Amino acid sequence: MTLEKPVQRGTGRRARALAMLAVAGLVITACSSGGGGSSGDTSTVTVTYQQFGGSHVQEQFLTGVKAEFEKANPGVTINLQPITASENDYYTKLQLQMRTPKTSPDVVYEDTFLINSDIEAGYLRPLDDQLNSWPEWNQFTSTAKGAARALDGKTYGVPDGTDTRAIWFNKEIFAKAGLPADWQPKTWDDLLTTARTIKAKVPGVIPFNIYAGKGLGEATSMQGFEMLLYGTGSTLYDNNAKKWVIGSKGFTDSLQFLKTVYDEKLGPTPQQVLDPNWNNNVSQQLTPKGQVAISVDGSWVSHNWLPGDANPWPQWNTVMGNAAMPTQEGQAPGKVSMSGGWTWAIPKNAGNPDKAWEFIKLISDRQHQLKWDIDNVQIPVRPDVSGDPTYTAANPTNEFFSSLVPITTYRPAYALYPRVSNEIQVATESVITGTADVATAAKTFDDQVRSIAGDAVMTAAGS
Amino acid sequence: MTSTTAASTVRPQRAVTAGKAAHSGARPTLVRRGAVNLVLLLIASCYLVPLLWLVLAAFNSTAGPAVTWPDRWTFDNFRAVLTPEITFRPMLNGLILCGGATIVTMVCAVLAAYPLSRYRSRMKRPFLLTVLFMTGLPITAIMVPVYGLFVQVDLIDTFTGTILFMATTALPISIWLSKNFMDAVPIELEEAAWTDGASPMQALRRIVLPLMWPGIAVVALYTFIGLWGNFFVPFVLLLSNDNLPASVSIYTFFSQYAQVVYGQLAAYSMLYSLPAVLLYLILSRRLSGAFTFGGAVKG
């Protein structure tokens, strides 16, 4: 490297340095944009929701509602402000925004999974007064009304639908294995027997996909483990005692079931299932390719195969069949399902709560919920929507998954649930990878829950 | 660190005589030289495979995760991601944010490096140590109070605030590096200028800066690359989607489509890497030839 003689070129350098400073100044002054949020401005209603994945269904739906609302309320602007991020980051940012009136949105989209945490943090306002004077609230099922009811007895959100979980199976693979197209397992053993038959007769496919491990997060807890646990008669949380349940036989039985599936190689390999994208891979790629025989998954899965979505698959309806998830020994009610769903809520710091409520009323009326539940393949929470012939006609699986609503269970989505759920995922992972046996994994879970929940823990009866 | 600076005076001329030695040294035999070249190329080919995948997959309509020669070369992947929403607006935002922050960082770091390099003070060592430890700070850990601060002072969702904060996160390492580069510039030249009546700032501008351009280029590049890839800071500090830079959009693009559309991912990665690569090319040209960052980085 030869250095240039500095002094001779000094003026040029100086000019450039000055220009640089000037640019810096310009950039800084020119680029200040207005602050976000909605403080004190009653002519704007900011609506924040999660925008993720290839689907734009919600964006299109809300854009439609926005136009209607603005037409009916002249002078009011709906500011759709989606947060494009994975669920975790969505919540982090939403919570930060709700902490202060300056940046708080007016209407927020909250998963029932976390709404209780945000209620306890004081981010949301109770909606009881508004709900009591809103006749349509009576149209909601009582479970749905409870979805956003906190421990203080107040209701903080209006659900826009729910989901249920069950078994998807590939009838073509079943035919090859000599199994019936109207298959309905009665017990866990039925499930295992069928999976073993498929493994023996149709090599090269995944006989029985059930989620496990930390990579998939809540999909492991809900579609995987809890679908088992809630079919054993055990539970995760005792609603009467208001305590988390540990040491239950159902817990170890469920882990043992997963262990059997993975040890006998009836399911995916641990390597596959620990990939955070495995569930998308199953629904978007492997299932349409006919590589998965049985899968425990959500009511929304067919969403992926509709025209205009990520992976259109016109034949899905003739190829795929559904069956309810059986209970462990076939004990009543014979089938099990888990439900989640999202709600619309108003932050405590909202600058425009009245108009926000008007917006929620509009979006939650019969006509809009009908459109939303059809477009997004959701299970309605209003009987007048689920009974609507256009709803049942819209998707061939709608009737089946809606029929699970009477027997479904909601997660105990209290503030500590995310951490308990994480311990479930850890337990399943250590069992399927063989890093711990069932008893050890269950014991670790018990210890962890004890340290997370402190006094609010009870040991299951009979153990 | 005082000892660090002292060392530069022991061999004051070395920065000037630097780079020349680069390819002379002891004269290896032809065989040895061939072996050396071979080993170098071997290492480089290990480096190349992932990069090769990026380029080949971007132009392949049926790209998978492995390096394969495209059956058919195509621009479809680029066409699919070259939309205002996915590419253009986030890239522009990113350029304003990261470019602005890099300029702010460089101005502040070079100014700060001058007294740190040229004067002695009791405060210097503690100050430099503090700055050094700050380089290891995980910025994600402090974003919650920073959000609170930004709301208080009304900087939330503004480019100004985000630029200033991003610049600040890059300052510790930039100050530290700049100070070290400046130490390599012999002080005798400045002393001559001082006797001619130049002020320290004039000396910095006329004598030190021109001699440490390679160092400045390294720091600027280092700063820009770091900021260009930063997801969490702009994600937290900017609220409107229209303001978000490419680092946020590529992050979400990746997590949405990972393992599905490899070709588009690769195409987007190439586009996204372009500003950093261009900046390197521009800066390396300034440095007259291949990687002569030389003479500058040292203790």
Add this chain to the structure above:
Amino acid sequence: MSSLAVGSRSSGTARRNAASVTLLRGMPLAPAVVLLAVFLVGPILYCVYSAFTDMALTGSAGSDFVGLDNFTRAFSSADFRQSVYYTVIFTVVSAIIGQNVLGMVLALLMRAGNRAVRAVVSAIVIGAWVLPEVVTGYLWVAFFGTDGSLNHMLTAIGLSPQNILFSTPILAVSIANIWRGTAFSMLVYSAALSEVPKEIEEAAIVDGAGTWRKLLSVTLPMVRRSIATNLMLITLQTLSVFGLIWTMTKGGPSNKSTTLPVFAYQQAFQFSQLGYGTALALVLLLIGAIFSLIYLRALRLGDDPS
């Protein structure tokens, strides 16, 4: 006390002490100091405070002072100890050994290599350095994946396919970090080596020293200051690597690539326990400080005591 330009102690006596001079000379520091004080020191102090509380982003309103609870909880947690272990592994393997040694090897070889080869190699290595972190992460996920280039190459030469993202994820992220970061060390060392007077090296050869002997007893000692400084910088940078690991493995599977920054992020944002998360970040800072003090000590020991 504060005048004197370094190394020209006599000339400094002319312009002397008055406090105003100190102030004037310190002026160029002002913009940087103001920015650091407002945007970093303030929030850091707040974090130090919150590390002693049970502050949470959600799940409870308000926060209580809990003393050292977060720290005792950390040190008694197996997950925490494991993350410290992986942090050290990651730093030692990818920075102290990987980037550092490979960077030095490249720099040494470059000196003896062809001009054209040098240009090609440095362009490729620096190309890897300028790529954004997320891109690097995905390149390597694709490379190591089940159907990735690595397995294609392994099966092509008759070996069985591997999946180190699954079996030894910490090694996978370390390799990616070496790939990404070596250019920096290479540049530092190239610069330092170019300053080694060739007369000294030649003298060693005349004295009959072989290549290795010359390297170990002449060349490396002459650039030891650069080595120590570079080690310090890359150690601090590597300790806080988050984006690369998060994109590649999210810390899994089975937490086998969860380093402290990943662990702290999970606690603070996945489980909303800000207090605990910031306490973990402070521990990370402490580890960085310990590393730096060791290097600084080494730097000073290697020097004349003046």
